[in-house]
Amino acid sequence: MINRYAKQELFIGEIGQQNIKNASAIIIGVGALGSSIAEMLVRAGVGNLTIVDRDYVEWSNLQRQTLYTEDDARNKLPKVIAAKNRLQQINSEVVINSFITDITSLNIEELIKDQSIILDATDNFETRMVVNDAAVKHGIPFIFGACVASYGLTFPIIPGKTPCLNCLLNHIPSLNMTCDTVGVISPIVQIIAAYQVTYAMQYVTNCELPTSLQSIDIWKHEKSEINISKLKNDNCPTCGPNQNFPYLATVNELKTDVLCGRDAIQLRVMSPNSLSLKDTSKRLIGIVSDLIVNPYLLSCTFESHRIVLFKDGRAIIHGTKEPSVAKELYNKIVG
Numbered sequence: 001m002i003n004r005y006a007k008q009e010l011f012i013g014e015i016g017q018q019n020i021k022n023a024s025a026i027i028i029g030v031g032a033l034g035s036s037i038a039e040m041l042v043r044a045g046v047g048n049l050t051i052v053d054r055d056y057v058e059w060s061n062l063q064r065q066t067l068y069t070e071d072d073a074r075n076k077l078p079k080v081i082a083a084k085n086r087l088q089q090i091n092s093e094v095v096i097n098s099f100i101t102d103i104t105s106l107n108i109e110e111l112i113k114d115q116s117i118i119l120d121a122t123d124n125f126e127t128r129m130v131v132n133d134a135a136v137k138h139g140i141p142f143i144f145g146a147c148v149a150s151y152g153l154t155f156p157i158i159p160g161k162t163p164c165l166n167c168l169l170n171h172i173p174s175l176n177m178t179c180d181t182v183g184v185i186s187p188i189v190q191i192i193a194a195y196q197v198t199y200a201m202q203y204v205t206n207c208e209l210p211t212s213l214q215s216i217d218i219w220k221h222e223k224s225e226i227n228i229s230k231l232k233n234d235n236c237p238t239c240g241p242n243q244n245f246p247y248l249a250t251v252n253e254l255k256t257d258v259l260c261g262r263d264a265i266q267l268r269v270m271s272p273n274s275l276s277l278k279d280t281s282k283r284l285i286g287i288v289s290d291l292i293v294n295p296y297l298l299s300c301t302f303e304s305h306r307i308v309l310f311k312d313g314r315a316i317i318h319g320t321k322e323p324s325v326a327k328e329l330y331n332k333i334v335g
């Protein structure tokens, strides 16, 4: 029998390979970082992989989101569906669970509770803080990663050992820029993803992890390492002695999010009684244009806005950053 992991096993040993197979990893977001992390973990032979993402594949993703093809963009496949298809072609031995959803304080604990490790591949701090609270509460390592333009940051958060993201908020170099305004190039994504996967492999094979933050600008050929071991906040509400997990406690009442990198608003309907895409599409014939329905979502154009409805009741309204405009359009279509 040919051992597909032979070269890796020479480096990490048979026990190391078994540790990777026994591990379960969750990736929060399968955009640029998530694509590369998922492919590396699946090729490395992780036993169980969970991917979570709220969005679908668009043409502007193809420049850096390495799991996706033009067909995926044409068919508007949800990212987790397209990703799972591709990942199972790469390695059919891995069990892959996929969720088309938004990460909130309501679902995060259920998603992460049985995982060995959590990999951050989201594009916003609100979500990261929710994940950080849940990771610390359940004692699961959380590997931070973020990129913008040619610049990226990464560090491992090990509950009980390192500071958490909440401790470090005021120490992390500013990431106020977004892909929206300055864009992003693929090489920095691949580097940060490589660090994150290395940390994950080191953790599950019981190797020492660094207590430092890596900061890299690939275009300027600059790299720095900041020791974060002494930056633990003694009064941190997430990992301090009086922890109250503020980001899990606040039931997220926000019903609208401005999406990073897009002129678009996401609406999250709080009572997610599953939307029948078929019935809705029948009703919309003659009212909207460019109507496309697949088993996961419905896409159409209405009053020159592109609108995408998901089965869980979420909607993405393009062509506006105004929540009130988005809500009005949603009500006109879904009622």
Ligand SMILES: [Zn+2]
Pocket: 163, 164, 165, 166, 167, 168, 233, 236, 237, 238, 239, 240
């Ligand atoms: Zn903390």
